[in-house]
Every structure is written in structure tokens, then in C-alpha cells.
Amino acid sequence: MSIKTLNSLIPGETAIVDQFTAELPLQSRLVEMGILPGVELRLVKKAPFNGPLEFKIRGYYILLRWKDAGQILVQG
Amino acid sequence: MELNCPVIALMGNPNSGKTAIFNVLTGLNQKVSNYPGITVEQRIGSAQLPDGLKTDILDFPGTYSLTPESMDEKIVARQVMKWMQGEEKPRAIISVVDADNLSRNLYLTTQLLDLDIPVIVALNMMDRVKRGNRDIDSSVLCEMLGADAVIPMSALEKWGVTELQNAVAHILTNDTKLNPNRLQLQISPEIENHLLPVTEFLKDNFGYENQLARVQALRLITRNSALDLYKEKNGFTAARFETLERIRREVADKMETAGLKHRILEASLRYQMLDSHLKDNNLAEVEEIKKVSRSERADEILTHKWLGPLIFIAILYGIFQSIFTMATVPMDWINTGVGYIGNYFAQTLPGGVLRDLLVEGVIAGVGAIIIFLPQILVLMFFMTLLEDTGYMARVAFMMDRLMNKIGLHGKSVLPLMSGYACAIPGIMATRTIDNWKERLVTILILPLISCSARLPVYTLMIGAFIPEKKVMGIFNLQGVTMVMMYFLGTVTALAIAAFISRFIKKKGISSFVMELPPYRIPLAKSVFRQLLIRGKLFIVNAGKIIMAISIVLWFLASFPKSEADASSLPIQESYAGKIGQAIEPVIAPLGFDWKIGVGLITSFAAREVMVSTLATLYNVEEEGEYVVGITEALKNDVNPVTGLPRYTPLVALSIMVFYVYAAQCMATFAIVRNETNTWKWPLIMILYMTGLAYAGSLLVYQGGLMLGFA
Numbered sequence: 182m183s184i185k186t187l188n189s190l191i192p193g194e195t196a197i198v199d200q201f202t203a204e205l206p207l208q209s210r211l212v213e214m215g216i217l218p219g220v221e222l223r224l225v226k227k228a229p230f231n232g233p234l235e236f237k238i239r240g241y242y243i244l245l246r247w248k249d250a251g252q253i254l255v256q257g
Numbered sequence: 258m259e260l261n262c263p264v265i266a267l268m269g270n271p272n273s274g275k276t277a278i279f280n281v282l283t284g285l286n287q288k289v290s291n292y293p294g295i296t297v298e299q300r301i302g303s304a305q306l307p308d309g310l311k312t313d314i315l316d317f318p319g320t321y322s323l324t325p326e327s328m329d330e331k332i333v334a335r336q337v338m339k340w341m342q343g344e345e346k347p348r349a350i351i352s353v354v355d356a357d358n359l360s361r362n363l364y365l366t367t368q369l370l371d372l373d374i375p376v377i378v379a380l381n382m383m384d385r386v387k388r389g390n391r392d393i394d395s396s397v398l399c400e401m402l403g404a405d406a407v408i409p410m411s412a413l414e415k416w417g418v419t420e421l422q423n424a425v426a427h428i429l430t431n432d433t434k435l436n437p438n439r440l441q442l443q444i445s446p447e448i449e450n451h452l453l454p455v456t457e458f459l460k461d462n463f464g465y466e467n468q469l470a471r472v473q474a475l476r477l478i479t480r481n482s483a484l485d486l487y488k489e490k491n492g493f494t495a496a497r498f499e500t501l502e503r504i505r506r507e508v509a510d511k512m513e514t515a516g517l518k519h520r521i522l523e524a525s526l527r528y529q530m531l532d533s534h535l536k537d538n539n540l541a542e543v544e545e546i547k548k549v550s551r552s553e554r555a556d557e558i559l560t561h562k563w564l565g566p567l568i569f570i571a572i573l574y575g576i577f578q579s580i581f582t583m584a585t586v587p588m589d590w591i592n593t594g595v596g597y598i599g600n601y602f603a604q605t606l607p608g609g610v611l612r613d614l615l616v617e618g619v620i621a622g623v624g625a626i627i628i629f630l631p632q633i634l635v636l637m638f639f640m641t642l643l644e645d646t647g648y649m650a651r652v653a654f655m656m657d658r659l660m661n662k663i664g665l666h667g668k669s670v671l672p673l674m675s676g677y678a679c680a681i682p683g684i685m686a687t688r689t690i691d692n693w694k695e696r697l698v699t700i701l702i703l704p705l706i707s708c709s710a711r712l713p714v715y716t717l718m719i720g721a722f723i724p725e726k727k728v729m730g731i732f733n734l735q736g737v738t739m740v741m742m743y744f745l746g747t748v749t750a751l752a753i754a755a756f757i758s759r760f761i762k763k764k765g766i767s768s769f770v771m772e773l774p775p776y777r778i779p780l781a782k783s784v785f786r787q788l789l790i791r792g793k794l795f796i797v798n799a800g801k802i803i804m805a806i807s808i809v810l811w812f813l814a815s816f817p818k819s820e821a822d823a824s825s826l827p828i829q830e831s832y833a834g835k836i837g838q839a840i841e842p843v844i845a846p847l848g849f850d851w852k853i854g855v856g857l858i859t860s861f862a863a864r865e866v867m868v869s870t871l872a873t874l875y876n877v878e879e880e881g882e883y884v885v886g887i888t889e890a891l892k893n894d895v896n897p898v899t900g901l902p903r904y905t906p907l908v909a910l911s912i913m914v915f916y917v918y919a920a921q922c923m924a925t926f927a928i929v930r931n932e933t934n935t936w937k938w939p940l941i942m943i944l945y946m947t948g949l950a951y952a953g954s955l956l957v958y959q960g961g962l963m964l965g966f967a
Contacts, residue, residue, distance in 0.1 A: 195546055195547065201521070206480075206766050206768075207766075207768045207770060208520055208521055209324070209479050209480045209520050209521060209524070210321070210322075210326050210768075210770055211770065212521040212524035212525060212528070213321050213322040213324070213364060213524045214321055214361060214770070214772075215360060215361040215364065215528060217521065217524065217525055217528055218525075221546050222546065223546050223547060225553060226556065226560065228560075228654060228655060228657070228658060229562045229563075229658075230658050231658065232654075232655070232657055232658035233654055233657045233658070233667065233769055235654065235773060237546055237553075238546070239358065239360050239361050239542060240357055240358040240359070240360075240361075240542050240545070241358045241361065241772055241773075242552075242553075242772065242773040242774075242775075243770065243771070243772055243773065244653075244654050244657075244667075244769060244770070244771045244772075244773055245769065245770060246657070246661075246768060246769045249768055249769075249770075
């Protein structure tokens with residue numbers, strides 16, 4: 182188990198959300214969508230050139246920007 | 258809004274099937290799609306219930322939470338604020354839930370359960386749950402939530418609808434009290450103590466009862482958008498707002514020091530409650546995080562690093578080319594039909610002003626436009642398909658990075674793509690873009706995307722002046738020219754976006770959080786319905802605007818008559834001729850003559866009017882017993898001075914480029930004024946587009962002449 186940023190996962194890798202860094206203004210919306218500490222997710226796909234990332238979490242798929250995903254720490 | 262009937266509110270997450278339920282309940286034909294957030298405004302429909310009961314259904318934009326993030330979500334939050342005050346309260350809320358994605362959808366439901374309003378849960382998309390060999394015990398869920406009813410259903414397969422209607426009817430007829438066992442958010446004494454100043458303020462100033470005041474206090478400390486809603490409240494003075502703002506900040510600061518993460522507190526507490534209850538009741542989603550869905554497998558190709566964008570471009574090319582190739586046969590039928598009707602009237606009616614008006618004005622004008630119906634339907638068909646399958650959301654995923662580089666957003670893709678049909682729904686669809694600057698830039702460039710109203714102009718010019726031959730063996734030159742026009746508009750739009758976004762100040766943060774819906778096979782009925790609505794709209798428009806303009810134009814082109822013997826003067830001496838000639842010096846450098854000039858003026862109402870204008874002008878000029886085909890008329894028009902054809906392929910190209918860029922649709926500017934709340938942006942739009950159009954045409958025509966094209 183190690184702590185890393187969400188955007189450093191590789192496609193197919195699963196991890197558990199640990200915490201948000203304080204700079205992420207997005208966090209209020211993300212938790213409302215069920216992305217909160219303790220929840221498991223899987224990186225599905227990365228768009229090229231550091232484009233958005235696709236995750237599977239709770240029974241749905243969500244897109245996040247690479248930069249924003251860098252503000253979310255996960256245990257993987 | 259004056260409402261006499263009882264009102265039922267329909268609320269739910271984006272893409273939970275709310276609009277589909279609205280349609281089955283009301284029998285209305287609202288647009289259903291597979292793209293989150295397609296309902297961007299509130300709308301109302303009337304529903305028939307069992308036993309002759311009637312109710313109004315209020316459909317809201319989809320939202321994940323009562324704390325708004327974007328404009329469409331704000332519509333919901335504002336209305337809920339009113340309900341908290343006891344204003345315009347609905348008799349019940351139907352909380353639409355995607356059963357396949359239970360916990361996230363129930364988040365909003367638990368927020369609704371805090372309101373003092375009966376809640377019926379429509380457990381939609383049960384067909385998908387059943388297909389996955391799972392089930393959800395609705396009575397256990399109902400018990401757990403303390404909802405007034407939980408109705409398993411599928412709006413798609415149309416079952417469970419009667420049960421939903423019965424549940425609504427039950428609430429309307431029985432004035433029962435609220436379920437006392439509602440699932441309500443429990444707040445620990447520690448947090449409650451922290452919140453107390455805000456809770457007390459809300460109770461004192463708005464008369465909220467205890468639970469409501471507590472959850473509102475919790476919501477207020479999460480972020481500013483919750484607070485901003487109070488700023489707009491009627492009768493809430495600036496001074497009192499400042500007090501609220503101050504108390505809130507103090508509370509938030511104290512919590513911060515105490516190590517309580519106030520920004521995520523409400524959601525954390527709610528999900529803790531929800532997740533543990535779901536687990537205790539055996540309703541929790543089975544952990545399927547590793548399971549690769551069919552959509553995911555399809556995306557291995559469709560959103561592949563480099564295959565994905567290639568496929569997207571190929572799809573676009575295919576669509577624009579097929580507008581030209583697929584629609585020709587039905588267009589010929591309509592053409593023949595219109596000619597037949599015109600000739601019939603021309604030969605059977607007694608000669609005179611009335612016959613001329615009917616044949617040269619109405620039939621020629623409206624007929625010239627109706628011909629384009631098949632093309633518009635072909636375009637709409639493909640666009641609807643892209644959206645309903647869920648492909649458009651994938652395009653947003655692939656394009657976000659590029660879009661962001663030029664000041665736009667991944668979510669700009671759908672509005673821009675809608676722009677190929679019509680700028681107006683495209684501009685409305687920008688409401689899903691959270692960031693104001695990105696939304697504004699999207700709106701400003703949208704009218705540069707070639708809409709279907711340009712189709713008639715492109716088609717006419719291409720059909721008359723671009724030879725029908727193959728290039729490189731496979732491409733049809735006419736089709737390629739058509740694609741080039743679309744390409745020109747799109748590329749320019751993106752370039753302009755990159756340019757103007759440097760001058761617009763950035764407000765707020767830009768983020769991209771979007772749900773990716775699973776691929777779905779579009780319902781034939783829903784696609785067909787869209788085409789029907791679109792076709793109807795087009796014909797009604799042709800019937801109203803174009804007929805009116807054609808009639809006025811016919812008068813302007815036919816009068817004054819000769820004073821000596823009341824016979825017709827040459828058309829150049831008519832009022833229309835005079836007007837056209839007055840602006841001719843300005844447009845002559847573009848290769849346009851006075852007839853095109855008249856068309857440019859009438860086009861300001863709507864672009865396609867150009868075609869009906871030319872049709873009317875030529876028919877008045879010919880004054881024959883037959884309706885003149887406009888393509889032939891354009892080809893045969895000879896400049897009496899030089900004896901050469903008046904229109905050449907170069908002129909046609911110059912006209913098309915002008916139409917790619919020109920600001921010509923009044924309805925668009927009205928909607929931009931509405932969406933931006935100022936005339937500043939529509940004016941900027943008109944100025945830059947007109948400038949582009951003139952410069953573009955000048956470049957094409959003068960450049961072409963220099964290169965030796967006639």
C-alpha cells in the first residue's frame with residue numbers, strides 16, 4: 182500500500198481514495214458524486230497528451246482532468 | 258407562473274431518465290438523449306392520472322446535488338429555496354433514480370427527504386439491473402428511505418408507469434401526513450454545536466424548522482454557490498446578507514481549526530449514512546469495480562488514442578458528405594412536385610396580380626425552401642444518433658485537452674455539434690458548461706458553425722456551379738465542396754475562440770467533471786420523433802417567415818408598374834431593384850450583383866431566405882406561365898453589358914464563403930442577448946462576423962480574379 186496521486190495510476194489499476202489536497206476547489210462536487218475517502222475506484226483510460234482521465238467508481242464512469250486528478254491522493 | 262392544477266416536481270441526477278419519465282407521464286415529446294444535462298431549463302406538462310385526476314408535472318434540469326455548480330443546476334437550487342420558504346410548494350416530488358447506480362443517485366433523494374414535501378422514488382432503469390441478473394427490493398428501499406413510495410420501473414420499456422401514476426394519485430387524493438420515519442441526516446452534537454450560529458440565523462430570518470435549518474447550515478459552509486442563492490433572495494437586505502456571510506465564515510474557520518473538513522462535510526455525512534444503510538439492507542451495489550463493461554470494450558476502439566479522433570473525423574466527413582448524396586432523390590421529387598403545383602396554378606388561374614403573387618411570390622419562394630427538407634432531416638438524423646448512442650460524451654472526453662488549449666471546454670463539443678443543426682439549441686446547451694468564460698467563448702463562436710439554414714444556400718450554389726465529377730477516384734467534387742464549407746466554418750470558429758479567449762477575463766475555476774454514460778442503442782421512436790419535430794419546425798418556419806418575406810418581396814419586385822400603361826417595368830426599376838442597386842457598390846468587390854444584395858438584406862431574418870428571395874426575383878423577372886427553376890435561372894443569367902454569365906463558380910464560392918461567416922439570423926442574436934443578459938455580446942458577434950464575411954469573400958473573389966479565374 183502506498184500513497185500516490187490519482188493521475189499516476191495506470192489503466193486498469195484500482196485504488197482507494199485517501200484525501201484531497203486543500204487546493205482542489207472541485208472537492209465539494211466530487212464528494213457529492215460519491216468520490217470520497219475510503220471508496221474504491223479504477224482508472225479506465227487516459228486521454229493522450231495529459232488529457233482527461235476516465236474512472237469507474239460506484240456503478241458509473243466519470244471523467245476528470247489530469248490536473249485535478251493530481252490533487253487527489255489514493256492508496257494503491 | 259399561474260398554476261391551477263396540483264403540481265408534481267420531477268427531479269433527479271443528469272442522465273437518470275427524467276425526461277423519458279416526463280414524456281411518458283405527459284405524452285409530450287421532449288428531447289431525450291444520452292448525454293448528461295440535456296434538460297437545461299424548467300418545463301411543464303400536464304399528466305392524466307387514474308380516476309380522471311389531472312396534475313401538472315414540472316421537469317427540472319438534472320442535478321447531482323441541491324448545491325449548484327452550473328447554471329442549469331442553479332435553476333433547481335433556486336426553486337428548492339422557494340419551497341423551503343413555503344412558496345410554490347409542489348404536492349409531491351418524484352425523485353428519479355437510476356437503479357443501476359443506486360448510491361450516487363440516492364444522494365439527491367436524501368437531500369429531498371429533508372424538505373417538507375412527500376417524495377416518490379421512481380426507481381428507473383430497472384431493465385438494466387434485471388439484465389445484469391440482479392434485483393432491488395423496492396419495499397426494503399422504501400422502508401429504509403421512509404419515502405412515500407418506491408416504484409421500480411423502466412421508462413424505456415414502459416413498465417411501472419401505471420404504478421407511478423397510481424402513487425401520484427394516491428398522494429393527491431389522500432391528504433396524508435408526511436412519513437414520520439423519513440431517513441434524515443443525523444448530525445453529531447459536536448458538529449451541531451459548531452453550526453449553531455448559522456442554524457439560529459436561518460431559523461430567525463427564514464422561519465426554517467429545526468432539521469431544515471441544520472442541513473441548510475451544513476450546505477452553506479460547503480461552498481459559495483450555496484451562499485450566493487441567499488444573495489438573490491427577495492426582501493433579504495444586503496446588510497443581513499453580510500451578517501450571514503460573516504457568521505458563516507466564522508463557523509467555517511472554527512471548523513477548519515477543529516480539523517473538520519467543512520467543504521466536504523455534508524456529502525461525507527450523507528454518504529456515510531447512505532452507504533451503511535444500503536449495506537445493512539443488502540441493497541449495496543456489488544463491488545464490480547474491476548468488471549469491464551461492454552461500453553468500455555467498445556471504447557477501446559472508439560476512444561483509442563489515435564484511432565478515436567480519426568473515427569470522429571471520418572464520421573463528421575461522412576455526415577456532411579451524405580447530406581449531399583443521400584438527399585438528392587427525395588429533393589428531386591419535391592422539386593418536381595413544387596413545379597407541378599406552380600404550373601397548375603399558373604395555367605388554371607386567370608392572369609392578374611393575384612395569380613402572379615401566388616405563383617411568383619408564394620409558390621416560388623416557399624417551394625424553393627421546402628426542397629431542402631430532406632437534407633435537414635438527413636443531418637438531424639445523424640446528429641440525433643451521435644447524441645443518443647452516447648458517442649457525443651466520448652467526443653467531449655477526446656477533445657477536452659484541445660478545447661481547453663483554445664479557451665473552450667470538453668463540454669463545448671456538444672453545443673458546437675448541435676450548431677450544425679441550429680445555433681439556438683446549441684447556445685442553450687452551453688448552460689452545462691460551468692465556467693462563465695468558457696461558456697461565453699463557446700456562445701460567441703457558435704454561429705460560425707454552419708447551421709442547416711446555410712444548407713439551402715450551399716446546395717443551390719454547388720448544384721448550379723460546381724461540376725459533378727469525381728476527384729481522386731472516390732470523392733464527389735460537389736460533396737467535397739460541401740464538406741469544405743463546413744470545415745471552413747469550424748476551423749475559423751476554433752481559431753476565433755483561441756483569439757478572443759485572450760481578451761475575456763477569466764472568472765472562477767475551470768474544471769471538467771463529467772459522467773460518461775454507457776452506450777445505448779437509440780430508440781427508433783425517439784429518433785423518428787426528433788426528426789418529426791425538426792421537420793415540422795422547418796416547414797412552419799418556411800410557411801411563416803419565408804412566405805411573409807416572399808410576399809413583401811414580390812410587391813417590392815413587381816412595383817411600381819409603368820405609369821403609361823400599367824405594364825411591368827424591367828425588374829431593375831422596381832423598388833427591390835432600386836434597393837439592391839443602392840447597396841451594389843458596397844458588395845460589387847465581392848462579385849455580388851444587386852439580386853444577391855437583396856438576398857443579403859432578406860437573409861437577415863434567416864439565412865435560407867436568400868434562396869427564396871432569388872426564386873421570387875427570377876420568377877417576377879420572367880413573368881411566364883411557368884415556375885422558373887432557380888438553378889437554371891442562375892446559370893442562364895447573363896450580364897447585358899458584357900454578354901457573359903453573371904454568376905460564375907468564383908462568384909458562387911464567394912457567396913458561400915460570405916454565408917459561412919455572415920451574421921444573419923435575428924433569432925440567434927435574441928437568444929445570445931437572453932443568455933448573456935446584455936446587448937454587448939450579440940453586438941460584438943454581429944461586428945466580427947460581418948467583418949469576417951466581407952473580408953473572406955473579398956479575399957476569395959479578388960484573389961480568384963488575380964489568379965485568373967473568371
